[in-house]
Amino acid sequence: MRAVVHPGPAHGCVRAPSSKSVAHRALLAAALAEGETILENVTPSADVRATLAAVRAFGAVAEPLPGEALRVRGVPLPLAPRDAVDCGESGSTLRFLVPLLALTGAEVTLTGRGRLPQRPQEIYRALFSARGLPFETGPAGLRFRGPLTAGEYRLSGAVSSQFITGLLLALPLLDGDSVLRIEPPFESRPYVELTLDVLARFGVAAHWQDGLSLFIPGGQRYRPVPRFAVEGDHSQAAFFAALGALAGEVCCAGLRPASAQGDRVIFDLLARMGAPAAGGEGGAPLCCRRSPLRPGVFDLADCPDLGPILTVLCCFCGGVSRIEHAGRLRYKESDRIAAMQAELAKLGLAVRCEGDALIVPGIGEKACRAPAAPLCGWNDHRVVMALAVAAARADGPVTIEGADAVEKSYPRFFEDLQSVGVRVELLP
Numbered sequence: 001m002r003a004v005v006h007p008g009p010a011h012g013c014v015r016a017p018s019s020k021s022v023a024h025r026a027l028l029a030a031a032l033a034e035g036e037t038i039l040e041n042v043t044p045s046a047d048v049r050a051t052l053a054a055v056r057a058f059g060a061v062a063e064p065l066p067g068e069a070l071r072v073r074g075v076p077l078p079l080a081p082r083d084a085v086d087c088g089e090s091g092s093t094l095r096f097l098v099p100l101l102a103l104t105g106a107e108v109t110l111t112g113r114g115r116l117p118q119r120p121q122e123i124y125r126a127l128f129s130a131r132g133l134p135f136e137t138g139p140a141g142l143r144f145r146g147p148l149t150a151g152e153y154r155l156s157g158a159v160s161s162q163f164i165t166g167l168l169l170a171l172p173l174l175d176g177d178s179v180l181r182i183e184p185p186f187e188s189r190p191y192v193e194l195t196l197d198v199l200a201r202f203g204v205a206a207h208w209q210d211g212l213s214l215f216i217p218g219g220q221r222y223r224p225v226p227r228f229a230v231e232g233d234h235s236q237a238a239f240f241a242a243l244g245a246l247a248g249e250v251c252c253a254g255l256r257p258a259s260a261q262g263d264r265v266i267f268d269l270l271a272r273m274g275a276p277a278a279g280g281e282g283g284a285p286l287c288c289r290r291s292p293l294r295p296g297v298f299d300l301a302d303c304p305d306l307g308p309i310l311t312v313l314c315c316f317c318g319g320v321s322r323i324e325h326a327g328r329l330r331y332k333e334s335d336r337i338a339a340m341q342a343e344l345a346k347l348g349l350a351v352r353c354e355g356d357a358l359i360v361p362g363i364g365e366k367a368c369r370a371p372a373a374p375l376c377g378w379n380d381h382r383v384v385m386a387l388a389v390a391a392a393r394a395d396g397p398v399t400i401e402g403a404d405a406v407e408k409s410y411p412r413f414f415e416d417l418q419s420v421g422v423r424v425e426l427l428p
């Protein structure tokens with residue numbers, strides 16, 4: 001599908017889809033809790049559907065209820081899936097499942113598509129090899145066998161926090177206690193805090209011994225939660241907050257003020273740029289309006305998913321910005337540094353790379369150039385959404401190929417964009 005986005009002002013209010021990160025964690029926790037959990041507000045994105053299929057494959061029952069809710073009846077320990085489990089393009093699904101399915105002691109195969117088979121899995125390979133357990137990646141997918149045992153796990157904090165979350169989900173179910181020792185630099189820490197938050201809501205404890213060591217008591221079981229409503233997604237709201245700051249006034253509803261999501265920092269970043277959000281009291285919508293944006297030095301270490309939209313915002317600042325710790329953007333659904341550099345260049349927006357930092361000279365209040373040729377979405381939802389926001393500030397319509405990549409996390413993205421007055425034509 002291609003999307004033709006027409007520039008113009010945006011005005012209105014968008015309800016954020018539910019947090020993909022919280023939904024993955026809550027689905028897995030509910031699927032491991034004996035008894036019934038009703039999960040409410042689960043946006044059926046492709047990634048969340050992959051996790052849903054996986055929990056069914058390990059023995060949980062999950063029935064859809066009206067209004068994007070699910071009734072989940074869990075199993076105390078995962079059962080060995082009969083067939084390979086398809087993780088789609090979801091890094092979270094795959095990395096969260098590995099330690100859980102290793103508990104079964106059976107040989108397990110996980111498959112994936114798009115860029116998933118190339119994304120780093122070395123951390124798990126090293127942990128499995130150190131324990132004499134098989135872990136192989138090949139054309140048929142990722143194959144491994146447990147059982148993982150309780151004890152001390154040492155792993156780098158610089159590749160992906162998803163390995164830490166995977167271990168945090170599984171180790172409490174072993175008989176003995178475990179400790180995770182994270183080697184610095186430790187990036188994406190808020191995602192680990194989010195995991196601890198969801199674990200606690202399902203009655204599972206783990207705590208920091210110091211800033212880099214997590215103690216995980218063994219012998220625990222997940223407890224069902226009668227009603228668990230998945231909160232709104234700050235990473236997705238970021239696209240609409242940015243749209244407001246660039247092209248009108250847009251409000252984002254459905255966000256939890258006390259959320260543990262690291263990407264809520266988008267509102268601090270916008271305030272630093274000179275577009276502070278109004279509202280937000282007691283969970284009311286947060287509204288950002290067009291303002292002249294100031295450049296600055298920004299850091300993606302703890303909020304990598306903001307990378308593409310932050311780069312777009314910097315392109316419209318009145319001066320040169322620097323975005324630090326962007327290196328891990330190379331290992332997502334696309335190489336997001338290469339993707340954003342290539343596509344923004346077509347809009348006349350130059351982005352330079354200096355090691356792991358991006359240098360972004362902004363054009364201020366001017367419009368960017370609408371190219372005659374289409375932009376490429378790089379099969380990456382966050383690249384497509386960020387380019388669509390940039391297009392609202394172009395000097396003519398901008399075509400984005402591969403726009404259906406938004407299915408991965410935000411199936412209603414283009415409808416929501418239209419609902420705030422941005423004209424979009426969706427073509428097959």
Ligand SMILES: O=C(O)C1=C[C@@H](OP(=O)(O)O)[C@@H](O)[C@H](O)C1
Pocket residue numbers: 020021022092159160161162165187188191304305328
């Ligand atoms: O735990 C999670 O839900 C996620 C962690 C982050 O990955 P990294 O830890 O690899 O940065 C983030 O990029 C991803 O979209 C979701």
Ligand SMILES: C=C(OP(=O)(O)O)C(=O)O
Pocket residue numbers: 047089090091092093305332333382409
């Ligand atoms: C990187 C992402 O997700 P995942 O790692 O789960 O594929 C993302 O949503 O941007």
